[in-house]
Amino acid sequence: MVVAFAIIRMKDLFAVVMLLGIYGLLSASFFVAMDAVDVAFTEAAVGAGISTLLMLVVIAITGRKEKANRHKPLPALLIVLITGGLLVYGTLDMPHFGAADAPIHNHVAPRYIDDSMAEVGVPNIVTSVLASYRAFDTFGEVVVIFTAGIGVLTLLSVARRKEDDEEATAINDSMHEQHLVIRIVAKILIPFILLFALYVQFHGDFGPGGGFQAGVIFAAAIILYTMLFGLNTARKVINQTFIQLIAAIGVLLYGSVGIVSLMNGGNFFDYNVLASDPIAGQHLGILLIEWGVGCTVASIMIVIFFNFAGRRELYQHNQVPQNQEPS
Amino acid sequence: MIAHLPILQVILPLMAAPLCLMLKRPQLVWVFALIASGLAFVVSVLLLQQVMTTGVISYELGGWQAPWGIEYRIDKLNAFLLLIISGISTIVLVAAQTSIEKEIPKDKHVYFYVLYLLSLTGMLGIVATGDAFNVFVFLEVSSLSAYALIAMGQKRQALWASYQYLIMGTIGATFILIGIGLMYQMTGTLNMYDLSQRLPEVAQTRTVFAAFAFVVVGVCLKLAMFPLHLWLPNAYTYAPSIVTAFFAATATKVAVYLLIRFTFSVFGVSFSFTTIPLETLFMALGLVGIFVASTSAIFQSNVKRLFAFSSIAQIGYMIVGFSLTTVTGLTATLLHLFNHALMKGAIFLALAAVIYRVGSVELTNLRGLGRQMPLTMAAIVIGGLSLIGVPLTVGFVSKWYLLIALIEEGLWPVAVLILLGSMLAVVYVWRIVEVAYFKEPLDKNVIVKEAPLSFLIPIWALVIANIYFGIDTRLSVQVAEAAAQSLFGGAL
Numbered sequence: 148m149v150v151a152f153a154i155i156r157m158k159d160l161f162a163v164v165m166l167l168g169i170y171g172l173l174s175a176s177f178f179v180a181m182d183a184v185d186v187a188f189t190e191a192a193v194g195a196g197i198s199t200l201l202m203l204v205v206i207a208i209t210g211r212k213e214k215a216n217r218h219k220p221l222p223a224l225l226i227v228l229i230t231g232g233l234l235v236y237g238t239l240d241m242p243h244f245g246a247a248d249a250p251i252h253n254h255v256a257p258r259y260i261d262d263s264m265a266e267v268g269v270p271n272i273v274t275s276v277l278a279s280y281r282a283f284d285t286f287g288e289v290v291v292i293f294t295a296g297i298g299v300l301t302l303l304s305v306a307r308r309k310e311d312d313e314e315a316t317a318i319n320d321s322m323h324e325q326h327l328v329i330r331i332v333a334k335i336l337i338p339f340i341l342l343f344a345l346y347v348q349f350h351g352d353f354g355p356g357g358g359f360q361a362g363v364i365f366a367a368a369i370i371l372y373t374m375l376f377g378l379n380t381a382r383k384v385i386n387q388t389f390i391q392l393i394a395a396i397g398v399l400l401y402g403s404v405g406i407v408s409l410m411n412g413g414n415f416f417d418y419n420v421l422a423s424d425p426i427a428g429q430h431l432g433i434l435l436i437e438w439g440v441g442c443t444v445a446s447i448m449i450v451i452f453f454n455f456a457g458r459r460e461l462y463q464h465n466q467v468p469q470n471q472e473p474s
Numbered sequence: 475m476i477a478h479l480p481i482l483q484v485i486l487p488l489m490a491a492p493l494c495l496m497l498k499r500p501q502l503v504w505v506f507a508l509i510a511s512g513l514a515f516v517v518s519v520l521l522l523q524q525v526m527t528t529g530v531i532s533y534e535l536g537g538w539q540a541p542w543g544i545e546y547r548i549d550k551l552n553a554f555l556l557l558i559i560s561g562i563s564t565i566v567l568v569a570a571q572t573s574i575e576k577e578i579p580k581d582k583h584v585y586f587y588v589l590y591l592l593s594l595t596g597m598l599g600i601v602a603t604g605d606a607f608n609v610f611v612f613l614e615v616s617s618l619s620a621y622a623l624i625a626m627g628q629k630r631q632a633l634w635a636s637y638q639y640l641i642m643g644t645i646g647a648t649f650i651l652i653g654i655g656l657m658y659q660m661t662g663t664l665n666m667y668d669l670s671q672r673l674p675e676v677a678q679t680r681t682v683f684a685a686f687a688f689v690v691v692g693v694c695l696k697l698a699m700f701p702l703h704l705w706l707p708n709a710y711t712y713a714p715s716i717v718t719a720f721f722a723a724t725a726t727k728v729a730v731y732l733l734i735r736f737t738f739s740v741f742g743v744s745f746s747f748t749t750i751p752l753e754t755l756f757m758a759l760g761l762v763g764i765f766v767a768s769t770s771a772i773f774q775s776n777v778k779r780l781f782a783f784s785s786i787a788q789i790g791y792m793i794v795g796f797s798l799t800t801v802t803g804l805t806a807t808l809l810h811l812f813n814h815a816l817m818k819g820a821i822f823l824a825l826a827a828v829i830y831r832v833g834s835v836e837l838t839n840l841r842g843l844g845r846q847m848p849l850t851m852a853a854i855v856i857g858g859l860s861l862i863g864v865p866l867t868v869g870f871v872s873k874w875y876l877l878i879a880l881i882e883e884g885l886w887p888v889a890v891l892i893l894l895g896s897m898l899a900v901v902y903v904w905r906i907v908e909v910a911y912f913k914e915p916l917d918k919n920v921i922v923k924e925a926p927l928s929f930l931i932p933i934w935a936l937v938i939a940n941i942y943f944g945i946d947t948r949l950s951v952q953v954a955e956a957a958a959q960s961l962f963g964g965a966l
Contacts (some may be wrong), residue, residue: 282535
């Protein structure tokens with residue numbers, strides 16, 4: 148609460164972004180306290196990690212201070228108050244937190260808790276709900292991320308000219324030479340981050356984790372590399388078309404698991420028919436779709452970062468000649 | 475394969491979208507997208523046939539039984555909607571290639587088709603599903619792609635319009651999500667049918683009231699219902715013309731569907747309309763919406779904007795029909811859904827053709843176009859007549875049913891107001907006719923020719939549909955009536 152209030156009052160956007168990171172981390176620990184470890188994992192990686200980063204890049208483009216604003220929107224305040232009031236009003240009749248007789252614990256959930264081991268064969272119930280019982284929702288989420296990535300691409304992608312690249316590299320080299328210590332530490336760390344991402348990817352069946360978290364962590368490693376060694380060096384390794392392809396393949400991989408199960412005579416996303424033994428089928432299905440999720444999430448995160456950062460470089464590039472003219 | 479039709483409906487355009495990204499050549503991608511959308515249309519026709527003969531189809535995703543897994547539940551109502559959406563999408567796509575050539579830079583064409591297909595997927599997904607949370611997921615797919623598509627507009631204002639829509643749309647979606655969350659908390663289920671069974675038990679709690687309020691307000695934001703319509707005119711005006719044609723004919727329809735689905739099926743008629751004075755509120759807002767929006771339409775100089783306001787007014791008619799909570803009233807709403815998709819599809823496609831030839835749809839630029847682009851302008855006029863509700867067009871059919879529904883309830887004053895509202899439509903349509911047919915063309919527009927065939931074919935397909943369904947009302951009325959009856963016949 149305190150942090151959220153500070154965020155609203157603060158005029159310095161840089162501090163606001165930092166506070167938002169803290170806010171993300173706090174809510175992540177809040178989720179841990181509520182035993183939602185998987186959600187906490189995602190929130191820590193996305194809310195406190197990647198989104199803070201993206202906002203920093205945006206600030207680098209737009210400038211640090213908020214414009215002074217004397218306009219006090221009273222009707223807006225009124226609407227917010229009514230909505231908030233309604234929310235509080237709604238909570239009055241809610242079942243108590245953690246009450247054993249609350250409807251959520253007595254209708255759908257018991258089957259997930261009691262039978263998922265026998266039906267899906269995965270110890271982590273969250274994974275079995277996400278990836279099997281409600282696999283189609285998760286598929287939808289992946290498509291949402293894919294859509295967001297394509298949306299960013301459409302709006303931000305700029306046609307790059309070759310000559311600019313050379314010059315930009317020169318600027319970058321001088322800029323990034325400075326952080327020698329960080330660069331060396333990062334070089335040591337990045338392989339481990341990538342390894343950890345893979346661990347999270349495969350371990351999703353047993354502990355907290357899975358494709359979403361793994362994808363974000365993987366992307367974070369690449370982004371760290373990009374920040375320290377420059378966009379162009381990173382682009383040499385991973386170019387835009389390639390990454391788009393991976394994103395598309397992720398969605399297709401997820402979807403084709405469903406289509407294969409159609410072909411084998413089951414319903415869409417019915418993993419039981421994927422192998423002769425239903426449990427083995429479930430395992431195979433979950434493994435494949437988690438890969439699909441991981442691919443799409445990682446590549447879309449990288450695409451979004453590349454395009455924001457690319458914009459920034461283009462902007463700086465354009466600004467240099469402008470500054471020189473008056474002198 | 476017949477048993478898998480419900481899922482194929484959504485999965486076809488969905489899988490086609492990433493494949494488009496791999497094809498690279500815009501021409502190829504266009505053909506591919508067209509095929510995907512066309513197949514979705516075929517599937518929707520088959521589905522409607524199946525539903526009309528055998529009743530509700532339920533499809534269990536992942537083979538998990540309904541409240542545990544996600545269920546696709548196709549009844550007459552959403553089969554009808556699926557048909558409208560995939561049909562319009564296919565027709566509009568025919569003209570897409572030519573139209574975006576001039577409006578969107580070449581290197582973004584592939585992305586355009588990908589987003590278009592994703593948007594189509596989202597809308598089909600919202601309509602087909604029988605699971606409340608799944609609705610939200612696909613709502614996100616369709617909204618995110620919509621924001622990006624609108625932002626692709628030529629002018630810089632498109633970005634602002636898209637941003638406005640993004641804020642309003644996100645608030646709407648969040649409200650819907652809060653509502654769904656509260657419902658889940660009270661019932662422990664997300665399946666719509668299951669919800670409708672379990673909600674009455676807890677109907678008298680404040681949490682359920684709050685859930686209802688959040689869902690309805692959220693949907694009304696998406697719907698652009700009168701006081702919450704502010705995002706719509708800008709979004710429609712500055713979006714690429716093809717996008718406007720697609721959204722004007724489908725997007726708000728999906729929101730109307732959600733409104734009907736949640737109030738009638740999930741919360742149930744008795745809860746939605748007896749415990750809460752929703753009818754009176756909606757009736758009033760619908761009527762005010764008709765008048766305010768029609769009057770604003772009269773004073774617009776940009777024709778796209780003019781018809782955007784007219785769309786808000788048409789939503790008002792649907793809301794009035796909805797607020798009657800009778801079978802005839804709902805039939806009128808559903809009919810108008812279908813008919814309005816046909817008229818606005820035709821009109822906005824014709825405007826896309828005008829932009830293709832003239833480059834602008836400011837009213838002054840339309841001068842004398844009646845002679846230079848006779849077929850295109852005729853399409854706008856027929857679409858306009860249909861908006862007014864002239865006999866032999868579809869607009870007449872739905873207005874007629876709406877009037878009958880009002881008179882059945884003894885609401886004469888409202889019926890008179892509806893007729894007056896139509897008179898306002900006469901005014902704004904006449905302004906266009908006057909400029910297009912009775913003024914000399916501008917000097918720079920003398921060379922303008924008739925639109926190319928790739929425009930004329932889809933435009934006239936829609937115009938002919940406008941007249942055909944105005945005369946032979948069997949199909950549309952039968953389906954709409956059956957769907958309305960099924961909503962009153964108890965649960966889903």
